Amino acid sequence: MSRIMDPATEADERRVPAPGADGDGPVLALRDAAVRVGGRTLWSGVNLRVDAGEFTAVLGPNGVGKSTLVKLVLGTVPAAAGDVRVLGKPPGRANHRIGYMPQRRAFDTSMRLRGTDVVRMGLDGDHWGVPLPFPGPRRRAARARVEEVIELVGASAYAHRPIGQCSGGEQQRLLIAQALVRRPRLLLLDEPLDSLDLSHQGDVAALTGRICHREGVAVVMVAHDVNPILHHLDKVVYLAGGGSATGTPEEVITSATLTRLYGTRVEVLRASDGQLVVVGRPETTGGGHAAG
Amino acid sequence: MLPADLASPLWSWNLVADFQQMWSFPFMVNAFRAGTIVAVAAAAVGWFVVMRRQTFAAHTVSAVAFPGAAGAVLLGAGAVYGYFTLCIATALVIAAVRGRGDREESALTGTAQAFLLACGYLFIALYKGLLEGPQTILFGTFLGITDGQVTLLLCVGAAVLAILALIGRPLLFASADPQVATAHGVPVRALSVVFLVLLGAATAEAGQITGTLLVFALMVIPAATAQTLTARPAASLALAVLLGLTATWAGLAAAYYSPYPLGFFVTSFAFAGYVIALGTRALRGLRTPFAVTVPTEEAA
Numbered sequence: 050m051s052r053i054m055d056p057a058t059e060a061d062e063r064r065v066p067a068p069g070a071d072g073d074g075p076v077l078a079l080r081d082a083a084v085r086v087g088g089r090t091l092w093s094g095v096n097l098r099v100d101a102g103e104f105t106a107v108l109g110p111n112g113v114g115k116s117t118l119v120k121l122v123l124g125t126v127p128a129a130a131g132d133v134r135v136l137g138k139p140p141g142r143a144n145h146r147i148g149y150m151p152q153r154r155a156f157d158t159s160m161r162l163r164g165t166d167v168v169r170m171g172l173d174g175d176h177w178g179v180p181l182p183f184p185g186p187r188r189r190a191a192r193a194r195v196e197e198v199i200e201l202v203g204a205s206a207y208a209h210r211p212i213g214q215c216s217g218g219e220q221q222r223l224l225i226a227q228a229l230v231r232r233p234r235l236l237l238l239d240e241p242l243d244s245l246d247l248s249h250q251g252d253v254a255a256l257t258g259r260i261c262h263r264e265g266v267a268v269v270m271v272a273h274d275v276n277p278i279l280h281h282l283d284k285v286v287y288l289a290g291g292g293s294a295t296g297t298p299e300e301v302i303t304s305a306t307l308t309r310l311y312g313t314r315v316e317v318l319r320a321s322d323g324q325l326v327v328v329g330r331p332e333t334t335g336g337g338h339a340a341g
Numbered sequence: 342m343l344p345a346d347l348a349s350p351l352w353s354w355n356l357v358a359d360f361q362q363m364w365s366f367p368f369m370v371n372a373f374r375a376g377t378i379v380a381v382a383a384a385a386v387g388w389f390v391v392m393r394r395q396t397f398a399a400h401t402v403s404a405v406a407f408p409g410a411a412g413a414v415l416l417g418a419g420a421v422y423g424y425f426t427l428c429i430a431t432a433l434v435i436a437a438v439r440g441r442g443d444r445e446e447s448a449l450t451g452t453a454q455a456f457l458l459a460c461g462y463l464f465i466a467l468y469k470g471l472l473e474g475p476q477t478i479l480f481g482t483f484l485g486i487t488d489g490q491v492t493l494l495l496c497v498g499a500a501v502l503a504i505l506a507l508i509g510r511p512l513l514f515a516s517a518d519p520q521v522a523t524a525h526g527v528p529v530r531a532l533s534v535v536f537l538v539l540l541g542a543a544t545a546e547a548g549q550i551t552g553t554l555l556v557f558a559l560m561v562i563p564a565a566t567a568q569t570l571t572a573r574p575a576a577s578l579a580l581a582v583l584l585g586l587t588a589t590w591a592g593l594a595a596a597y598y599s600p601y602p603l604g605f606f607v608t609s610f611a612f613a614g615y616v617i618a619l620g621t622r623a624l625r626g627l628r629t630p631f632a633v634t635v636p637t638e639e640a641a
Contacts, residue, residue: 123524144524151520161392161568161577162517174514175525179506211572227521 074137075100076235076267077122081131084117091117093130095293097286101234102265104258104281106272106298109288115271116152118288119237122269123149136234148228152239152271155220160213164204164223167212169195171227194230202226202256218249222256229260236260238270242277250277257281275302276324302327352598363597372483374491376589379546380559382498384585385505386543387560388578389536391568393516396561398435401450402541403556405431406548408461410478415464420478421490424545425497427457432541436534480604481552483593494546501542508532513574550589551604558608559585562615569618584614 075098083093091114099105107115120126121133124141136143148171156167172191173180180188199208204222207215212223221241228236238257242250258281261268272278275285275298285301287294289310294301302325307315316328353359363369390399405427413423438449465475505512514522515529523529547556567580592607599606 125523144526147524149521149524151524154518154520156517160517161572162574163572166572166574167517170514170518171521171525173510174518174522175511175527177507177511179509 075134076103076136077269078134079131080133082121082128082133083130084114084121084126085129086114086117086126090129090291092288092291092293095131095286095288095295097284097295099235099267099269099284101267102262103283104261104268104270104278105284105286106270106275106278106282107286107288108272108275108302111273113288115288116239118286119149119239119269119271122235122237123147145231146234148231148233148236148266150224150228150236150238150241152243154224155217155244156212156215158213161211164208164210164212164215164219164226165195165199167223168199168208168227168230171230198226198230199223201229201260218245218253221245221249221253225253225256225260229266234267236266236268238268240271240273243273247277254278254281279323279325350598352594359594359598363594368484368486369593369597371486371488371491372593373590375486375494376483376550376593377586378491378494378498379550380563380585380589381582382501382543383547383556383559384563384581385502385578386539387564387585388567388581389505389512389516390540391561391564392513393536395540396557397447397450398432398537399540399544399557399560401435401454402428402431402544403548403553403560404454405457406545406553406556407475407478408457408464409545410548410553411461411464411468411475415468421493421549424548425542428545428548429538429541432537433534436537439533477552479552479554480602481548481550481555481607483550483596483603486549490549494549497542498546501539501546504535504539508535512536551607555604555608558604558611559589562608562611563588566611566615566618569615569622584611588614 077097077099079095079097081093082095082097084091095118097105107118109115117126121128122135122140123144124135124139128140133140136146156162169191172194196205199205202222202225204219204226207219208223208226212220215223225236225238225241228238236257241253241257245253254277257268257270257278260266261281270278275282279298282298285294285296285298287301287307287310289307290312292310294306294310300306302317304315304317307317307327314329318326318328320326350362364373387399390396406424409423409427410420411423413426414420434453435450461478462475511522511527512532514525515527515532519529543560544556547559551558563584564577564581566584567577570580571577588607588611591610592603595601595606595610596603
């Protein structure tokens with residue numbers, strides 16, 4: 050209720066951010082950041098800088114706090130130590146410039162909203178009051194933007210169906226459109242490839258890479274398996290054993306780095322097609338699983 | 342249902358004449374006024390109840406309207422106040438008890454609901470020989486609605502609709518997609534509390550026409566029917582209101598021209614609409630091609 054009293058927030062949301070409006074500073078900067086949940090330090094000493102148009106993956110075993118890193122950037126979890134800057138501001142202050150896609154949320158089949166409605170919510174679903182019932186320039190602009198972003202993710206064919214009747218891959222595309230509709234400068238995707246079959250994983254990964262590099266949106270993607278996104282990646286943050294390693298995939302996903310992180314001998318093998326396989330990781334999910 | 346001295350009026354299929362005849366009685370005019378207000382408010386709130394899957398909360402709130410009304414009558418305060426007080430109080434209690442998940446509170450809610458219903462039964466027994474007593478409270482009536490009652494229903498109904506219009510968009514966002522709504526700065530928890538209060542007020546209104554046991558006739562059935570027919574939010578909300586109004590008006594006319602009770606007719610008309618909607622959707626599903634493409638997507 051307090052937001053309606055806050056003219057600054059309202060004005061910020063209406064303004065369509067031009068690329069580079071915040072100067073040339075990093076989109077996201079973490080310096081020696083640490084997070085504590087329920088009295089336990091999940092990880093500490095994380096350093097990361099993400100610039101516009103960079104694709105960064107957050108990797109690590111289950112339960113290490115990958116999603117918590119996303120929540121830290123959104124400002125819903127406080128930093129226990131270090132400094133976090135999102136578009137030059139403390140976390141939570143620039144959320145209208147962030148597109149966020151939470152972990153695995155499938156709309157069940159009884160959800161009676163169309164894909165376009167879900168995308169539209171990302172644009173102005175947080176505004177109070179009823180939109181004017183007659184067509185005007187603002188309404189036309191909103192519709193055009195929703196159509197444009199649905200076209201961008203290639204979801205036009207099924208955007209008018211109830212979203213509960215769309216397949217998992219179709220829903221993911223629509224949710225990426227929802228995250229993109231406000232022209233964010235930073236896209237936070239929490240395990241978007243989880244529960245998709247291989248061909249759809251490749252499609253969604255390629256789509257994300259295209260948005261990142263062509264539209265200049267910084268992307269931070271939490272991933273369980275690095276292989277589907279490996280070719281699109283610029284940077285990797287690997288969280289494990291309370292510590293972290295940051296760098297290019299070639300620097301981070303190596304036997305030496307992962308052995309140091311896990312504190313036990315880990316080997317990274319490269320298959321002939323370039324895919325990475327991590328062997329000997331203490332808690333592998335599904336034995337001999339791919340890196341990440 | 343009608344007092345014997347009104348003779349037995351005959352339905353002529355001349356709608357103008359029929360409505361003129363009904364509206365020549367002030368109690369019928371008040372019944373239509375009250376029914377219209379209640380149908381609109383209940384359908385609008387009910388649309389969000391169905392979207393948010395809060396029918397159990399709605400059921401609890403409507404169930405406690407019974408001890409509320411009975412207790413108020415026992416205290417000599419008038420059933421109307423009992424409806425509003427206990428429905429809104431219950432909504433606030435549910436809001437307070439509700440933790441993160443929706444499942445934990447259901448056992449507690451069920452327990453409290455059973456106890457309160459038992460209290461209502463006791464109040465009825467204590468009052469002894471109350472006119473139609475429990476039946477009116479449980480199954481509704483359209484007789485004896487006063488001008489004052491209509492005014493109160495109108496004020497509360499208008500307030501409910503005004504607040505709903507103000508919070509509607511963020512509330513829909515919070516209902517469909519709470520995590521992203523939170524990230525967009527929507528106060529999801531606060532909206533949930535405000536909505537429960539609206540639910541309490543709308544339930545108290547509807548309970549006075551349909552009775553506390555049949556509140557869902559105006560709250561859930563029109564919304565469920567509308568959402569079955571269309572996935573466009575604005576269209577299905579408008580359709581829910583229209584369906585609620587139609588069921589209420591048809592029910593009032595049927596109850597006037599027949600010896601059977603109002604609650605039965607309103608609920609039956611609304612239910613018939615729902616069955617027709619389900620049938621329509623099944624037929625459409627058979628004809629539209631995308632129903633076939635979905636499985637192939639999954640299998641790919």
